[in-house]
Amino acid sequence: MAGRHLDDNARRAQEGLDPVLVDFLEGVESASAANRAAFDRAGLKQGGPSLSGPPDTATKILNRGWAAPLAAGPLAGLVRPGVEPAVVRAAGRAGLPTVVSALTPHPLTSLTAAGDGPLWLRMYAFRDGGMTERVAARAEDAGFAALVLALGPQDGAAPAPTAEDTRLRLSGAAGWADLERLRSASALPLLVAGVRTARDASRAVDAGADGLVIDRLEALPAVVAATTGGRPVLLDGGVRRGADVLVALASGADAVLLGRPVLDALLADGETGVTAALDGLVRELQAAMTFTGTASATEAHPGILRMAPHPVTVPAPAAAAPTADATPATPPPDGAAGALRRTDLHACVADPVLDTMTFLNEITHRYPDAISFAPGRPYDGFFDTELIFTHIRGYLDHLAAQGRTPQDIRTAMYQYGPTAGQIREIVADSLRADENIDVPAESIVITVGAQEAMLLVLRALIGGPDDVLLVASPCYVGITGAARLLDVPVTAVEEREDGFHSADLEAAILRERARGRRPRAFYVIPDHSNPSGATLDEPTRRELLAVAERHGVLLIEDSPYRRVSPGTPQPTLKSLDRSRTVVHLGSFAKTVFPGARVGFAVADQRVVDADGRTGLLADELARIKSMVTVNTSSLSQAAVAGALLAAEGRISELNSDAAAYYGDAMRTTLRRLDACLPAARRDALGVRWNEPAGGFFLTVHVPFRADDAALTRSAQDFGVIWTPMNYFYPQGGGHHALRLSTSYLTTADIEEGTARLTRFIEAQSTEA
Template sequence: MHGSVSDPLLDTMNFLNEITLRYPDAISFAPGRPYDGFFDIEQIFEHLRRYLDRLVEQGVGPQQLRAQMYQYGPTAGFIRQELADWLRDDEDIDVPAESIVVTVGAQEAMLLVLRALVAGPDDVVLVASPCYVGITGAARVLDIPVTPVEERADGFHCADLEAAIKAEKANGRRPRAFYVVPEHSNPGGTTMDLAARRELLEVAARHDVLVLEDTPYRLVSPGERLPTLKSLDRTRSVVHLGSFSKTLFPGARGGFAIADQVVVDDAGGTGLLADELAKIKSMVTVNTPSLSQAAVAGALLAGKLSELNAESADYYGDAMRSVLEHLDLRLPADRRAALGVSWNAPTGGFFLAMRVPFRADNAALTRSAQDFGVIWTPMQHFYPGDGGHHGIRLSTSYLTPAEIAEGTTRLARFIEAESERHTENT
């Protein structure tokens, strides 16, 4: 069996699911999923009908329509123009439709990009650390080495990335790409400011390293949005990874990659990186399901996603503020200072990060679920290197206000008890 099968990294989600099933009455701050209250089953049919009606308006006949919905479709997707139009109007990303590949979620996009970019054993991918386990898991499956670029207490610093790039080159390795979530990152909730975004693009262009930009939480966060890295990209240094799991619904498994970089083949011919990704996709998922693409396109035809998600963005912002307020009530500043507990305060996204004085591992999580009825995620799962042993990730998106109030009460009790337990054992 391949080594990744027994790697604890790939068992992270299974373990969390197991804990949730084992303690069904526990309140869970673990799942980074959208709030169910926004889903209406009729919306799916409305999205599909809107898109099909548009095709009919454009002169698509019944036979062609039937084939598009029921048969295998083009590997790169048949809604690329709809995506290009939306990206230009809503995200100020102006790229040709042929530079887009429609994928089965952003997870497939990560897999395709990693497979395309890493050509040999001396190639390496850098990731902002802590980071989403999907990118490190995909790299592990593909046997691609990952070098973490540790975030500081105040977030990501471009100087640390440049130092890591130089160190890899000095060791005879070729840094190919750097993965980052610029807004409200998973798991830390951090956001890069505009100056850091511009500096990152300059560093990437100077060192010929692609930036893999993942932006799942932009349109479901309140307040003014900073420009994406891709919208600022003037040197084609950014491969933008997109997902509709948070903005529409995860069940569609809708995602995409913008890969407008020019590549040269062995015969000297040129094409787009997107074409190479499509070749790999043809041997992975063949094509993204037609019904999923139609549902996504139908939603995009209803208006700007930023406007359609305004209500949910406000809800998630309120949920984040509620969790922070309740934590402050349960663990006031003087008490958490005495315990050695702290947390950050993201302005959007789904996650916040907490530091505790005890080891927040799977064993501690089991005690938390069993004895206190509250579930969270150990931060150590999000560190490609050795780190996060005293960290907890809290997801704020999935719970009701009542669950937030009760869940933070239970969490505070657990932290108090576990801190005391830690003190007694040291």
């Protein structure tokens, strides 16, 4: 896959380079970070029926045919002088143009003779006023197809640090006067780079620009809307995969420029490397077009995007005096009266973390015959509908035994009930019996699943613009999603290959404080975590507590998988907590009744108000909850409470059969993976996985990019579904790993599913 090869090129290109040049290249790459994030955010939708033939990548720019909407270059300054002929030859063989620098040491005629593709010349603001005219004339005489002038300080446009002699020939960043001078000096088509706003686009067009080059994907719609007369708009920066090219085209670009990928390929493998990089990107573009059902590059449109990589903007109407029969000058985005602009909604609606589960659901429904290792939910075989009524009746009998009247019981079931919950005492007894967590009932809040508990805790703890939440990464998307809804800054603390290290948390705390921010809490799933399946040993748990106490940071302990795992679990952080450092979150979704949606938060931290009065953090959570869900369903609480009462509070006994089943499912999956991919074979492929002793999840590391496109191929061609691990990295990562959930499958499903999965891994690894 070209994307992976390009990443490898980037690494190898820096080997042996002067450190100054390495820093220069990293600066160029960092300028593309916004585009990379936007590409990752957008994604592509699978299209309708398969195309009748291979998709057509050809396009026409400035009346010249290109084999694909890609142009090689511009190279980042003069990092490696004299390399242009190799790039020109490679691009020409691919039927693609090349953008070369006016500072090239090669005669322009030798460059046009080197390859068959169109050549564009990148111009600068020269100190010598006549140089612009002379260089433009030489380009025209040599047969160049266009000129490109970058306005302002463009990332990667200036010569590299090794070219001090050429710097002396330049007057600095080009401005509008330089554009006008160049326009008057040459009849060649002129493209203006550095345009980022609709206003600049209009000004450039008015000054005679025949096309525009922008370096921000998010600015494409506004710039395209302001560009008239069929002038092409090209995107420069951040493209690493063929899917990125299609996203850019769907967002309004006519083509993309490939500067850093071409330079990396050249430095890594010379002309052969450039050929491989360009050919690979074209193949990936064709694959992306096939996936979306896009017959030709010119037919790409926003409808193939899973979500917009940019704010959806609507040009403001021209100012005019209102009249009685006036109609809006600009309709809503979809043309329907009363439609909302997405830019008027909270930014979280466009966040990819809110879209990940939707995409998984789409894949699952689209391929119903595929075996799915994606759902992290309990196995249906342990549910008995009649038990719902048995548990509710058990709770009602419990109320009657406590002396409640029929009227009291009716009110408890039919009315809203206390915001903090009506089964807090029963939950407190269960925590003492099963988890050695001894807290008063008033320190517990019963919530609508653990998800609401996360929302309440974050809203209570994060009080200022400098407050930040730390999370173990990879991380459950529910906590990062809740943080996004509340505009809570999140900093990831990466889990190492051998597990989480408390020293990494301490280092993260110190870094955040050095930045002027206040770390308030650290979220972690200590037991069989979602998504990695990792478990913290007891020494690490005690070290985490010591770090948190030392720095005044709370630990948010999430514990959904402890009692659905075989064997004796490690002690909870809360049971080891002697300084009220831990906020413990729990859920009965995995252990009792998923559909009841009952969770809880143990928040026994003291809160002191301005008058010196002391309460509990649980009281503050209940106040927030009163404005969110008012209370948790009384009927759901009754069903859960009845189950707890029947087991005398011991969920460990209530779930003994289920825990054994889940443990066997995990062992079966690991055994089948080992049989299908023996150690020697997986070593050769570069495949490995961890071996959790319980829980629902394990992680498989693979040599290819395990993204949405790979998942779709896995479901469509091999009949097996999994979850990309990159969903769970809040600050990027996990691109070469996938999560398997073993909880929802039968033994037969696991055996067939692992066989299908290994066939997919073999095929994808061989092609990578």
